[in-house]
Amino acid sequence: MSDESKSYKVLPIGGLIPKAGSSHDYNTGTWRSSRPVHNKDNCINCLFCWIYCPDSSVIVEDEKFSHFDYDHCKGCGICQFECPTKVKAITMESEDKYR
Amino acid sequence: MSKKIVAMTGNHAVANAMKQINPDVCAAYPITPSTEVMQVFASFAADGAVDTNLVTVESEHSAMSACIGAAAAGGRVMTATSSAGLALMWEMLYVASGTRLPIVMQVVNRALSAPINIHCDHSDSMGARDASWIQLYAENAQEAYDNIIQAVLISEEMDVRLPIMTCMDGFIISHSIEKMELLDDNEVKAFIGDYKPHFPMLDVENPVTYGPIALQNFYIEMKRQQVDAMESAKQVILDVGKKFGDSFGRHYGFFEEYMLEDAEVAFVVMSSAAGTVKAVVNELREKGHKVGLLKPRMFRPFPAEEMANALKHLKALVVMDRSDSFGSAGGPLFTEVRSALYGVENAPLAFGKVFGLGGRDLEVHHVEELFKELDKASKTGTIDKVTDYITVRV
Numbered sequence: 001m002s003d004e005s006k007s008y009k010v011l012p013i014g015g016l017i018p019k020a021g022s023s024h025d026y027n028t029g030t031w032r033s034s035r036p037v038h039n040k041d042n043c044i045n046c047l048f049c050w051i052y053c054p055d056s057s058v059i060v061e062d063e064k065f066s067h068f069d070y071d072h073c074k075g076c077g078i079c080q081f082e083c084p085t086k087v088k089a090i091t092m093e094s095e096d097k098y099r
Numbered sequence: 100m101s102k103k104i105v106a107m108t109g110n111h112a113v114a115n116a117m118k119q120i121n122p123d124v125c126a127a128y129p130i131t132p133s134t135e136v137m138q139v140f141a142s143f144a145a146d147g148a149v150d151t152n153l154v155t156v157e158s159e160h161s162a163m164s165a166c167i168g169a170a171a172a173g174g175r176v177m178t179a180t181s182s183a184g185l186a187l188m189w190e191m192l193y194v195a196s197g198t199r200l201p202i203v204m205q206v207v208n209r210a211l212s213a214p215i216n217i218h219c220d221h222s223d224s225m226g227a228r229d230a231s232w233i234q235l236y237a238e239n240a241q242e243a244y245d246n247i248i249q250a251v252l253i254s255e256e257m258d259v260r261l262p263i264m265t266c267m268d269g270f271i272i273s274h275s276i277e278k279m280e281l282l283d284d285n286e287v288k289a290f291i292g293d294y295k296p297h298f299p300m301l302d303v304e305n306p307v308t309y310g311p312i313a314l315q316n317f318y319i320e321m322k323r324q325q326v327d328a329m330e331s332a333k334q335v336i337l338d339v340g341k342k343f344g345d346s347f348g349r350h351y352g353f354f355e356e357y358m359l360e361d362a363e364v365a366f367v368v369m370s371s372a373a374g375t376v377k378a379v380v381n382e383l384r385e386k387g388h389k390v391g392l393l394k395p396r397m398f399r400p401f402p403a404e405e406m407a408n409a410l411k412h413l414k415a416l417v418v419m420d421r422s423d424s425f426g427s428a429g430g431p432l433f434t435e436v437r438s439a440l441y442g443v444e445n446a447p448l449a450f451g452k453v454f455g456l457g458g459r460d461l462e463v464h465h466v467e468e469l470f471k472e473l474d475k476a477s478k479t480g481t482i483d484k485v486t487d488y489i490t491v492r493v
Binding site: 003004007008009011012013014015016017018019020022 | 197198199200260297298305306307308309310311313316317319320321323324327328
């Protein structure tokens with residue numbers, strides 16, 4: 001967040017955030033210990049993952065799974081759980097592999 | 100200006116000030132001895148004398164929470180409490196100040212349990228001295244009335260934006276009828292002006308987030324801002340006190356100096372006890388003793404430098420605390436005053452006395468005894484005990 005370099009003298013008082021939609025700028029992806037990985041070959045585009053994702057981190061384009069938003073995905077694994085058993089298009093992988 | 104002299108209790112005086120201020124929202128829960136403030140104000144609300152949305156809640160924690168919500172929404176907000184009620188607000192006191200909401204609260208000072216006691220001491224508000232609330236203390240009903248009107252302007256000033264508690268002594272002031280002057284409704288209205296909210300939540304065109312988390316990356320910056328706000332409050336309190344005096348004839352500053360200028364020894368004491376001490380100072384002056392009084396009005400922010408300047412010519416002084424900080428180097432006022440004097444050349448000898456806990460009377464003879472100690476200290480250049488109790492059976 002760019003405000004992190006600013007002096008207390010110029011920051012808004014009282015911890016207020018006087019602009020809308022600022023949570024988009026907050027990278028909660030750093031909290032993740034494991035990440036969902038998508039297998040396009042198995043995916044049937046049922047979009048259950050998109051429906052259930054609590055952080056709106058499944059990005060859909062043209063009614064098809066496009067990608068995960070790893071800046072906001074906290075790695076909860078709900079998408080993997082909801083992905084139909086016969087399909088298994090999403091697997092959780094340790095974040096260590098990506099550091 | 101039309102002068103209206105009335106006979107009124109401190110609680111009635113404050114309720115009348117609130118009526119004249121006509122806040123948008125009051126959320127309160129009754130507790131002795133502050134109950135009457137909201138009880139009288141509630142009758143004003145029921146009679147349609149105010150436009151206030153009076154929110155009756157289930158506890159003081161909820162009262163302060165509702166005040167915080169209403170203030171964040173963009174309203175002018177007031178409440179009143181005492182003792183355990185203030186203690187139950189504790190968590191929310193810090194939310195109010197940390198969120199920089201200008202809430203005005205009348206605290207009617209009362210002892211904290213246990214043992215349970217409904218009478219006056221300053222344990223309640225002194226315990227809240229680190230909560231980043233401005234604190235003003237009143238000697239009598241007139242000052243309580245004047246303080247709460249000024250409090251509105253002080254806390255709403257853009258450089259300040261801190262909540263403020265105006266304090267008066269439970270029962271001694273809150274329930275005693277005194278002669279005082281009520282201002283004209285329109286004069287009060289003109290004095291406080293219209294409220295200018297700062298980022299109100301109800302301004303849907305300009306959305307704002309209140310109360311986001313601030314961890315290692317922001318929290319300390321928010322606290323440092325509060326230090327600046329307290330510092331700014333000092334000048335604002337002087338300016339508002341002067342404006343009030345110029346408008347209505349009663350000037351207010353950080354503290355009152357009573358026969359202090361040429362004094363050799365002095366008492367430092369707040370609130371109603373200052374009235375008793377003044378009577379003794381008068382009596383001692385008639386006998387030729389050079390004795391005076393400094394009565395702090397503002398405890399937060401604490402005017403350390405100004406107070407040291409006002410006291411530095413003395414040979415000895417006694418600071419009288421109506422509360423204790425158990426196990427500390429003295430009562431809250433004493434430790435502040437003595438700290439303010441540190442590094443002052445030829446600083447006066449200073450000792451502290453805790454008195455009047457749980458409403459124990461401070462009588463004239465107690466103050467006369469204290470003068471003897473002051474006199475001895477100034478003549479011998481030594482003090483027997485840095486801190487002690489008076490008005491206690493030993």
